[in-house]
Amino acid sequence: MKTNRTLYRTLLILSFLVINAAIIAGVSSVLSYMNTGADRSAILHLPEAQIPNYAPQVVWTPLTNEGRPISSQTLSELERDYLKAWYVRNIALETNDRYGTADYYTDSAQVQLYDILDLNLKNNVYFKSSTLKHHPTLEFYSADGKIAVLTDTNVERYEEAYMDQKRIAQHTEIASYQVMLLLEDGFWRIRHLIKLPSQEVEKTKVSRPDLSAVTKSKGVNYYPQKHPWNMFGATFSDSSITADFAKIKHMDLNTVRIFVPYKTFGKAQIEIEKMKQLQHTLDMAEKNDLKVVLTLFDFYGDYSLRDWTLTHRHAEQIVTALKDHPALLAWDIKNEPDLDFETRGKTQVTAWLGRMISEVKSWDNQHPVTIGWSSPEAATNLAKEVDFVSFHYYREPDQFMVAFQELKTNVPDKPLVLQEYGYSSYDGIWNAYLGSEENQAEYVIQMQKLLDSESIPFMIWTLYDFESVPNSVVGRLPWRKARQRHFGVLAGDGQPKKAYYSLIEKK
Template sequence: MNKHLLRTALIVSYMVIIAVIIGGISSLFSYLNTGADRASILHTEIQKINQYIPTVVWGSLQNEGRPMDAQTLSRLENNYLDAWYIKQRAYQSNSTEGIEDYYTENARKNLYETVAYNKAAGITIEATTLEHHPEIDFFSEDGQLIVLTDTDVVEYKRMYINNVFVLETKEVSTYKVLFLLEDGFWRIRHMIRENTKPYIEKQSTKLVNDIPTKGINYYPQATPWDTFGEGFDTEILHKDFNILQDAGLQSIRIFVPYEDFGKANIHAEKLKKLEQTLDMAAQYDLKVMITLFDFYGAYSVLDWTLNRRHAHTIVSQLKNHPALYGWDIKNEPNLDFESRGKQNVVAWLDMMTSFVKSIDPQHPVTIGWSNAESAIILKDQVDVVSFHFYENIDTLEEVYASLQKEIPQKSIVLSEFGMSSYKGLWNPFGNSETAQEAYHKKAQTIFAKNKIPFMSWTLYDFAEIPTEVVGKLPWRKNNQKRFGFIDDTGNKKPAFQYISTNSKDSK
């Protein structure tokens, strides 16, 4: 019996050892026969994630030498833009990480020297390119060398010395670029910049007079700040938009969350829901102000190309919709001045305003400032000036008149205002529903007297407020829940009769 057990144990051990050896040899063989995965050796992993996608418009492909094929052109474009991204990132961080992956040994030398000099001098440069117009000049017969000319390259740069802002430039240049094929990737061997001149942004504005004068900021009651999520329901939109139409309102302001919509790669189902919302609005004669970039707050120069791709997809898809009223670039961006820097925020807004206008020159563009004091910023770039007002309603008439004096040639819209009716544990001295009614009654009197276009906040009270909106503090959350004209049980509050100057129903 012992002999049989011993023999069995030896056989099993032998089989396990053989299996381990064979497995090891198989893994080694597989490894040796697998080419180097560039994404696995790159620190940046930009092969997997879109991080730099400026507008690229290729010119003629009737080049000298070898004919250019679509696959090579696509690979060349990807490597070229990745090289730009790595260079911009190197100048911003004064790090040489990733440079060797996109530049040949000769080209790296100049980049390394520049990075070393900037680091020693305390210089950092935040930069991006927004447009490229390349054309192939030569493609060698052996498929190892390409020369291109990239004209009208739009560049934005911001320089800091010891973290102090010193310079901002917008330029347009032409680049001559020579690529060598190394390890299956196109690396830059030479890049020569020429014909540089200041870039003059086209800041045309349109005179807008026929804007809807009576509107409201809208979220469905069950899904505040998540209009286009899983709870999206066209029947809810039908019901709500019918209420708004019957109340005499003419427009709604809605919000597109940047990350939720997919950032640079817009989710098709989200865009479809946004378009369906406009379809529903059109059935009830409601015009729609679309507020872009909700919950976005980075403003990084290296994000600009991603932000533009996001805006381009949405604006180009909806610019011809009959329900579209206009574009609000960003909700209350001045609240980010302290944390992100006013100069950074305003530069981003300036860029994005011009970009949206270039895609849709027909509809007005505005910025939803959180107060009247900030509304004069970029007043010459926007088509309509808009601001929010949550201060003493008795001062509104004076504030609005002051803005009209400051900006006499532009329509001015009060795109958010309201009063919470929360009065409870977390705010025992808050306003009652009766006080809210008196507030809106007075507001409508002021609007009628001064012909002020308005968009109130908001149709419904909400049972829950996302933490991202006002934070975790209970007195802020509970206050935010009670701005509506209809309570969370579906009953119209006393203020509803003043949702508009000609409401039909106050029941």
């Protein structure tokens, strides 16, 4: 009986504790809900913080508008909602779905947009589009702060048309718009969006960058030995980098190629500290009398139109910050983009590349632009758009001249640069015990003879052997990772390998 009573009391206490725990958890959930910024914004229908998912270039004309003066904060909010309206419109035209349009268009403006969506849906048509540049002028801001009228000139807009899931056309349009926006429950909504008659846009003069230094380049693709593919951030070491640059100069080389990882560098919102580290890297190159080929996009593989403006802002920040640096030799848009043709589609990849070339040239017309293609065969892509053609080669030396001469025939009017070449000295089981320092050294000797015979600029892969290689570089397969660790002309401890002496003797 006493045992049953004790058990009863225990169950009663446990039940009490469980009920109280449930009540506390419920109250905590409510408090968490009420203290979450996004949720509160949704409840009160307040404008949420700017999400970096759409970032076209916006250049405002100096304010001389009629009506009341507008504060910088209000102008920023107006710009934010105006761009979001374009973004929502782009999504609607791609999905033929009305979702989200009510937040950025008034009722009458929604009707016009819905008519377009209904027609597209009926004909099984949709459009992928993005505005890339805006040049707004505020014409009027009402005394009550509820109405704004602006003219947006030379809006650059890229669009792709699809029918039955197949792309049927793509084009770039430059147009101007008259826009009226109304402030309603915290949002600036478009009331009228009227396309103005087209006006001829003055074409920017295209300068021809000096390529003499490019044609004389002989160098190395560079990552620090201890932190390959992770050069910037907490692992950044200026002492090891400057020591490595001194070694490269001692080898009588004059160029280094370095890489900016798109995602970890901050994407459209570049991390300030990493930008300072990149600047310092160029400073160290200058002190060692080395020129830098800077690859703007490493570990990037989206290319979708929704992503274009974000990648533009990434490149713009780097290019505008470094374009006057004396160590800068050239901009390399992307490392081996042809490897993404199969998964992303050749048309999509080359469209992104072509536009990025144009953008970089608009920010810096003094330095040449190239693309690091994975093979001589792929390097014919966009050859007319780049200033010099870069290609990679890891095949046998006796096949090199045939591939090179074919590329030279197809691209007779541009300098050709062997941007990567090399041989792994890995001699373990995952390479059937076929690699060796001797084979690597002989490969370098043969390749350098061929390069000398045609005066081909080159950059060898790479300075060091590495202790480890991330899966994101070559995948998880052990035979690929093992080989990739042993391409250096210096061993992991910094000691020269036989290929080092082959390079400095035969280059």
